[in-house]
Amino acid sequence: AQSVSQHNHHVILSEAASLELGCNYSYGGTVNLFWYVQYPGQHLQLLLKYFSGDPLVKGIKGFEAEFIKSKFSFNLRKPSVQWSDTAEYFCAVKDSGGGADGLTFGKGTHLIIQP
Amino acid sequence: EAGVTQSPTHLIKTRGQQATLRCSPISGHTSVYWYQQALGLGLQFLLWYDEGEERNRGNFPPRFSGRQFPNYSSELNVNALELEDSALYLCASSFENRGPSGNTIYFGEGSWLTVV
Numbered sequence: 241a242q243s244v245s246q247h248n249h250h251v252i253l254s255e256a257a258s259l260e261l262g263c264n265y266s267y268g269g270t271v272n273l274f275w276y277v278q279y280p281g282q283h284l285q286l287l288l289k290y291f292s293g294d295p296l297v298k299g300i301k302g303f304e305a306e307f308i309k310s311k312f313s314f315n316l317r318k319p320s321v322q323w324s325d326t327a328e329y330f331c332a333v334k335d336s337g338g339g340a341d342g343l344t345f346g347k348g349t350h351l352i353i354q355p
Numbered sequence: 356e357a358g359v360t361q362s363p364t365h366l367i368k369t370r371g372q373q374a375t376l377r378c379s380p381i382s383g384h385t386s387v388y389w390y391q392q393a394l395g396l397g398l399q400f401l402l403w404y405d406e407g408e409e410r411n412r413g414n415f416p417p418r419f420s421g422r423q424f425p426n427y428s429s430e431l432n433v434n435a436l437e438l439e440d441s442a443l444y445l446c447a448s449s450f451e452n453r454g455p456s457g458n459t460i461y462f463g464e465g466s467w468l469t470v471v
Binding site: 272274276282283284285286289330332334343344345346347348 | 388390396397398400445447457458460461462463464465
């Protein structure tokens with residue numbers, strides 16, 4: 241079975257600071273990787289995804305993530321955060337072969353950006 | 356294009372009752388997933404339906420059940436409600452592509468279930 245670990249449950253940053261949220265997964269096969277964001281009072285939205293090819297993927301709102309296969313990691317980054325980035329961030333993994341485990345989420349990181 | 360739609364938005368039930376939540380996937384999507392998002396517990400996988408069949412279920416008791424209809428819409432039923440079932444129930448859908456190009460899973464806005 242696959243699992244996802246997000247290292248930080250709560251992160252507080254000031255505006256313009258750089259962000260890196262850690263995500264490690266455990267799975268022996270080929271995976272699809274995702275970061276989702278949930279803004280206060282809103283539904284889950286896809287930030288970015290990795291299926292194959294270039295391990296550095298760019299998403300919406302200036303976010304990017306790098307897939308490092310040897311480290312089983314898919315960390316989320318943003319060079320300069322804004323107050324509007326305050327949200328809950330979820331890393332997720334899925335067996336790309338269509339395995340029965342579906343999409344597995346980490347427990348989420350609550351990001352607070354102070355103005 | 357319409358996204359994943361869920362109903363009702365909010366539902367209040369008393370302990371011991373049954374709750375039924377509904378989900379319509381994005382047009383063309385054949386897979387539907389159900390997740391429970393309880394306060395402090397993150398997103399817990401409940402059920403996965405694909406082409407009308409249950410593909411997998413998470414670590415939840417049998418009183419959580421569901422089905423997928425021929426039009427790929429889905430229903431989640433929770434019997435004998437308990438207070439701890441109070442949560443946001445999220446439905447998601449995807450086109451189940453087993454090839455290397457993968458697939459993206461899109462979420463609805465959820466149904467808030469409150470058990471009193």
